[in-house]
Amino acid sequence: MTTTTGTTDTLTAATPKAAPHPLRAEAVRGFPPLAGAALMVACGAMMIATAREWQGDWAETAGQLHDGLLMALPVAAAAGCWHGGRERRRRTEELWGTAVRPPLARLLASAVPVALWTAVGYLLVLAAANVATWPYARGDHPHLILVPGDTAALMAAVLLGHVVGRIVPSLLAAPLLGVAGFAGLAAAVPEADVQPLDPASFTVHGSWPVWWQPLAMTAWTLGLALALTLAYAARRRATALLPLAAALTGAALLVQGGDATWQPDPFLRRQVCDTSTTPAICVNARYGGVLPQVTTALSGVTGRLKGVKGLPVRWADREHGPRADEAQLPILAPVGWSLVRGRLVDPHQYAYEAAAMLSDRGQCERASERVTFAVDAVQSYLAPSPGRGAFDAIEAKGDAAARAHLRASLAARAKLAGMDEERRKVWLSAYFAARATCDDEGVPSL
Structure with missing residues (x-):
C-alpha cells in the first residue's frame, strides 16, 4: 500500500502542467x-x-x-x-x-x-x-x-x-x-x-x-x-x-x-405640454422632464397674460418653426447653452427670449416706428431683457436721434406698465389680435 501511494505521488508530481493558451x-x-x-x-x-x-x-x-x-x-x-x-x-x-x-x-x-x-x-x-x-x-x-x-x-x-x-x-x-x-x-x-x-x-x-x-x-x-x-x-x-x-x-x-x-427620432416629433397656463407650454419630448423648470421660468410672463385674448394657443419647442396657432419656444437643444446637465442655466434670459418670440411680429413686414415702440413696450412688460439697461445706457450716450429714440421707448414702456389692469388687458388683447394678422393699423398706440 505504501509503495503504490508513493508511486502515484511521484507520477502526479512529474506530470507537466498544461501550457497557457x-x-x-x-x-x-x-x-x-x-x-x-x-x-x-x-x-x-x-x-x-x-x-x-x-x-x-x-x-x-x-x-x-x-x-x-x-x-x-x-x-x-x-x-x-x-x-x-x-x-x-x-x-x-x-x-x-x-x-x-x-x-x-x-x-x-x-x-x-x-x-x-x-x-x-x-x-x-x-x-x-x-x-x-x-x-x-x-x-x-x-x-x-x-x-x-x-x-x-x-x-x-x-x-x-x-x-x-x-x-x-x-x-x-x-x-x-x-x-x-x-x-x-x-x-x-x-x-x-x-x-x-x-x-x-x-x-x-x-x-x-x-x-x-x-x-x-x-x-x-x-x-x-x-x-x-x-x-x-x-x-x-x-x-x-x-x-x-x-x-x-x-x-x-x-x-x-x-x-x-x-x-427620424420619434421623440423629436412629440411635444410634452403643460396646459394649466395660457398660452400652454410645450417642450420637446426629449426634454420632457425640464417642463416644470420651463413653466416656472415663464410663470411671470403667463401671470401677466391672464385674461388677455388673441394669444397663440401654445408655446412649442419645434426645430422647424411653430405652426400657425403657436409661438416658438426657445429651443433647448443642443445642450450646453440654455440647458446644462438637466438645468436651465439662466431662467430670466429664457423667459425674455420666450416673451420676445411671443410678442414679436415674426414674418410680418417691417413695422412703422409706432409699432416698433409698441413691440418694445410689450416685450419689456412681459419679461425685460437682462441686458436692457446696458443697451439703454449706450443709447443715452449716442447722438440726438438716439437719445430721442430712447426717450420715446421709455415713455411707451412706462405708459403700458402704468395702465390699470383692465385697460392693459384690453390693450394687450388688441395688440395680439393685430399681431396674428400682421395688421399694423390694428396695433393700439401708446
Whole structure:
C-alpha cells in the first residue's frame, strides 16, 4: 500500500502542467492592455472636455461617443500597426519562422488581444458616459444602436493596422498611419456617394440608423479587415474571398440604402405640454422632464397674460418653426447653452427670449416706428431683457436721434406698465389680435 501511494505521488508530481493558451498569454501582459488603456484615456479625455455639450442628453451622449471615432479609429490603427512590427523590432522574425504554428495563427494570436482590449477600452468609456448622463437626463432613453458597428470598426482598424505594421519595415509606420487615418477621416466629404461607408461619419441630427445598419457596417469593416488578414497570412489565400464577399455585401447595402438607412427620432416629433397656463407650454419630448423648470421660468410672463385674448394657443419647442396657432419656444437643444446637465442655466434670459418670440411680429413686414415702440413696450412688460439697461445706457450716450429714440421707448414702456389692469388687458388683447394678422393699423398706440 505504501509503495503504490508513493508511486502515484511521484507520477502526479512529474506530470507537466498544461501550457497557457497563446491568446491568454498575449492578453494579460505586454502591449495589448496598454493599447486599451491608451484608447480609453484618449476617448475619456475628449468626453470630459465636452461634457457640457452632452451630459444630461441621451441622444447627444450617443452622438458624441460616435463622433469620437474620428480620433479613436486612428489610435486603434496605430496601436495595431505598432504591435504588428513587434517581431521586427525584437529581431525575432527568423525565430518565429521556425515555429510549428502557421503564420495566420501567429498573427491572430498577436492581433486579436489588441483588438479586444481596444474594444474594452471604448466600451468602458461608453459605460462611464452613460452613467454620467443618467442622473441629469430629463427625457428620452439611452441610444445604443450605434455601439455594435462602432466597436466592430475599432477592432477592424486594429487588424488592418497590424497587417500594415508587418508589411512596412519602419518605426514611423504606426504614427504615420495614425496621422493619415485622422486626416482621411477628417477630410471625408459628407456629400460623397461613399460617405455611408465611413464608420466615423457624423450622425444625422434628429435621426438614428435602422436596425440593420450596424450589422451592415460590421460586415463592411470587419469583413474587409479579415479579407486583408487572410490574403496576407493564410496558406490558402482563396479563403479571403468569403470575408471579402461579406464586406462588399455590407458596403452595397449601406450605399444603396442611402437616406433609408436613417429614421427620424420619434421623440423629436412629440411635444410634452403643460396646459394649466395660457398660452400652454410645450417642450420637446426629449426634454420632457425640464417642463416644470420651463413653466416656472415663464410663470411671470403667463401671470401677466391672464385674461388677455388673441394669444397663440401654445408655446412649442419645434426645430422647424411653430405652426400657425403657436409661438416658438426657445429651443433647448443642443445642450450646453440654455440647458446644462438637466438645468436651465439662466431662467430670466429664457423667459425674455420666450416673451420676445411671443410678442414679436415674426414674418410680418417691417413695422412703422409706432409699432416698433409698441413691440418694445410689450416685450419689456412681459419679461425685460437682462441686458436692457446696458443697451439703454449706450443709447443715452449716442447722438440726438438716439437719445430721442430712447426717450420715446421709455415713455411707451412706462405708459403700458402704468395702465390699470383692465385697460392693459384690453390693450394687450388688441395688440395680439393685430399681431396674428400682421395688421399694423390694428396695433393700439401708446
